[in-house]
Amino acid sequence: MARMYYMKGITRLEGVLLAALVVVATLAGYAWLKAVATPGPPVQQAPQTITIVDSAGRYVTVPWPVKRVVALTSASAMTLVALGAKDAIVGITEYAVSAPWAPNVTSVGTCFKPNIEAIVSVKPDVVITYARWPKPEDLEDKLEPFGIRVVRLDFYKIETLFAETRLLGLLLNRTKEAEDLISYWQGVYGEIVSRVSGLEPENKTRVYFEGYHDYKAAGPGSGWDELLRLAGGLNIYADAPVTYPKVSAEDVVARNPDVIIKAVSKTKFNPYGATDDAPLREIWESIISRPGWDQITAVKNGRVYLICAGFLHDSFGLVAELAYIAKLLYPDLFADLNPSEVHRHFIEDNLGIPYVGIWIYPAE
């Protein structure tokens, strides 16, 4: 008997298994055919998700494409508008709610003190905020019971600006728009950085950059310090022990900068829509007439400038700010660069509002 089965080349067990396999394969094939050939009723699809790594270095899984966003920072809201995704913004901060470029949506408090209830009420897919603020215990932990995810993207540092734009474009399924933005702004940025890269340290312009408060210099770690470095300048307070050191008039005279730039806050002078530069002249005159400052090279050569915050420093305004600073430091090297045109591109073409205002004093 055994020999007979052997000659048949197959045992009984194998035969049963083979038959079973055929039956299963047939049934599966039939089912597959049916599934492919006859379109059944629309199946309720599980919502698609996407997992990304945000600027706080965390894996975040969010519904994709993202349709409703609460932007806790002006910078992220501006970038969303630039991506053509203004309609996706369903909540915005108190500071941005009245901005001319802002969508007409409800305020959810401030970035420093977001109102969790207000965020929950507008039912967003994601909340976008800075990498380091607010603390996760004040945001993620509170939103967790409501299933709302937080994506942390800064949009205020050039080193991460382009990668963050690409990520945001991906989240909203607007990758084409993101690449267009990146190619223009990376072009401007790359041109500036490559031109100053050839400068020898002894030929670099030495700069005193003063923040919003008198005698508060921009020290290491401040956004202005980074911009100065990228624009090829030497910050005379790059060696300070704190971010915004309080310096003395005497020390600035001793360090003798070639250029002085003072940042003017929006509360002192709102640059957007401004036509009268008289308040700026007043500030400017008070700087050049500080005791002993007539000895500083920058004052002697008339190279004291004011730069007004607002539509700079956030999102692609950062690159516009870099262009302004680069031109102030090296007017000959950047003879063909028109920072106002770069800034106009951001305000008019990206944000979709008219480019009117005064950002630099004295005017270039």
Added chain:
Amino acid sequence: MSASGYTRLSKKRALVLASLALALPLVVFVSMSLGVLPVNPIGLLYGLSSGQGIDPLAWAVIWHLRLPRALMALAAGAILAMAGVALQGSLRNPLVSPFTLGVSSGASFGAALAIVLGIGFVGTGTCLIIANAFVFALLATFMALGIARLRGMTPESVILAGIAVMYMFSAGVTLLQYVARQWELAELVYWLMGDLSKANWHRLDVAFLALLACIPLFKFAWDLNALMMGDDVAKSLGTDPAVTRTACAGLSALAVAAVVCMTGPIGFVGLMAPHLARLVVGADHRFLMPTSALLGALLLSTADLLARVVMMPLEIPVGVVTSFLGVPLFIHLLLRAGREIWR
């Protein structure tokens, strides 16, 4: 005082305690129904009694956000007020608050160390801030008590030692603020303002443990009454002023530190709630303590409710509201009181 006068006073005290105790659940209920997300109070009341019919989103907002915060306000208000009574009484000084012995500046310094330099004892991030604030709050108080001990624990020595310690830690906070980077500075400034929005159920557990730590304070009610008449009289009545002072200060510091390390320093309640209570029920600590506790809880939870809803969606710092709310009330009672209130 005549017998009928005393009966009248007792009735008044019972009435005050009962109405305060009734007001607390009312404030909690109003806190649950008010906020950015509209909740129908009648629907909520019906839903709470029948256990159904509340919108899930609204209920999630109430359960995770509004309720823990309202309860935290009750606990923190009660603790601060009781600590205020114990310290004002044991140090025989109406200007003393739970923060006089350096609890808040110590906590602030500990938090600042954690936020700016990342230095601390246990944990990282938020845990580090809380642990640091707690440890340094206690450290500050025990430093003050240690110095005062060398001068015989007289009220003046305790207060002056407390003020010295307070200034030292405040200077430390200012120095850390100066060297802080932008983010750290913003975080520190918000911490120093003090607020209840960080409340959650876990933190509430700690707050109620701290509330339990206040219960032994009631044991000192008679001793505090005796101390009000001066150290010598108290001694003749069998009360040891130094022991009472150390115990009251230590227990208060423990409870207040546990609250302040989670909420940041919330001023005014600890100073004013005892005075408000004193104006209503008199200076007998057996009644003053529970009245202050209820009044402090009521004041802080009402203030936090207003802080949340007055400028929605913005929140006003709760300390601002407690002052705006409490000062007019205090002045009203002060002007109406016909007799000397402190004794």
